Amino acid sequence: MSRKLPLCEGETARTACARGLLRTGVEEKTGEVLPAAVLAERVGWAVDLVSGMAADLLGTHWNTTDVDVLASGEDAGGRRLPSNAWMALRRLGWTVGPGGGVRVNDRIVRMAQETAGRTLRSSKWRADLTAAVIATWPADPAKRTPQEWDAVREAAPGGRSLPSSVITSRTRQIAAFVNKHGRMPVDGFEVEAAPRAARMLPLSACDGQEATIERADDPGRALLRVQLPSRPDPRSYADWTWVACPIMLPPTIPASAVLHLPTLRLHQGKVRADLAYTHAVPKTRRSGHTVALGVDWGLNTLLSAEAARLHEDGTITAIGSAGRGLPPARPRDSSTVGNPVARHYVWYGIT
Numbered sequence: 001m002s003r004k005l006p007l008c009e010g011e012t013a014r015t016a017c018a019r020g021l022l023r024t025g026v027e028e029k030t031g032e033v034l035p036a037a038v039l040a041e042r043v044g045w046a047v048d049l050v051s052g053m054a055a056d057l058l059g060t061h062w063n064t065t066d067v068d069v070l071a072s073g074e075d076a077g078g079r080r081l082p083s084n085a086w087m088a089l090r091r092l093g094w095t096v097g098p099g100g101g102v103r104v105n106d107r108i109v110r111m112a113q114e115t116a117g118r119t120l121r122s123s124k125w126r127a128d129l130t131a132a133v134i135a136t137w138p139a140d141p142a143k144r145t146p147q148e149w150d151a152v153r154e155a156a157p158g159g160r161s162l163p164s165s166v167i168t169s170r171t172r173q174i175a176a177f178v179n180k181h182g183r184m185p186v187d188g189f190e191v192e193a194a195p196r197a198a199r200m201l202p203l204s205a206c207d208g209q210e211a212t213i214e215r216a217d218d219p220g221r222a223l224l225r226v227q228l229p230s231r232p233d234p235r236s237y238a239d240w241t242w243v244a245c246p247i248m249l250p251p252t253i254p255a256s257a258v259l260h261l262p263t264l265r266l267h268q269g270k271v272r273a274d275l276a277y278t279h280a281v282p283k284t285r286r287s288g289h290t291v292a293l294g295v296d297w298g299l300n301t302l303l304s305a306e307a308a309r310l311h312e313d314g315t316i317t318a319i320g321s322a323g324r325g326l327p328p329a330r331p332r333d334s335s336t337v338g339n340p341v342a343r344h345y346v347w348y349g350i351t
Helices: 036-061 064-072 085-091 106-135 146-155 164-181 334-338
Strands: 011-022 025-027 200-202 211-215 221-229 240-248 263-267 270-282 291-296 304-310 316-318 346-349
Touching: 011 036, 011 240, 025 036, 036 064, 036 106, 036 200, 036 221, 036 240, 036 263, 036 270, 064 106, 085 106, 106 146, 106 164, 106 200, 146 164, 240 270
Parallel strands: none
Antiparallel strands: 011 270, 025 240, 200 263, 211 221, 221 240, 263 270, 291 304, 291 346, 304 316
16 A cells, blocks of 8 residues: 555645544454454553563663753764654664563564653653753742743743743742752752653554554455564564454545554553544645634633635625634624624634
């Protein structure tokens, strides 16, 4: 199946995500049908292996030096790091493997590196914010002066537009550390312990040697093939087998969309799949829209919105029912220009 989406003139590609469910699977080697409970168990074994290795990576590199290196986007030789987290970690030499004689293929390690790499990258902003609060620690943590607020906002990343509650909560966190240890923390990684690794299988980090997805003859169905362990502690590659899992695609996924490998998660004993797909949409235009979304701060509500259509004769009418906080939709025409409420509308073109 081609992963390149054909586009016509005036179209562009958009990637979205929908939720699916794996209800059953078939072990390709034996033809055995795996019920939902057995399939969830085998996916759970793979999740345990991936999350365990990801936790090891997080524990090893949960420090300012390593996170700064990863966030810098360059390796020791000055080369740009790949955008994929697992590839960036491998470029830096941050490897991991299972213990206890467990045997996994390289793609399982990739998913662990992808999970850990995403978490480490996302921690950079929190670490910088914590460092800014520590560097501008107020005389009274419970109440900053206006000058102290200016200082912390100047030091924090994007501090001028940052909600005060974010800075206040970080201040309380640091104050709790001080009360417990009797000293200021060195950095944010001393304040926060390494987070738990997400329990998921990001199959997007893999290739055809671990997982494939193809559409069936019915455009509303797809087939996901994935290698899963047949025991919780696989000792050899023979303990990994291919399992074919049919998926009912949600109606929000167009028949022409290109499917990408999903992320598998366990929830209440079921295997859920975050189905990423790319589909064609019209390019955004600056003008010429006939359908728009009108947004108004309203008289009795903080914010109101409704969709409207512009007709050839210049009149504007509401589409369907009104948005939350609006009275029932009624036709609007050019006379609304002088209306003290309608003049506050901001129109966002849709089509």
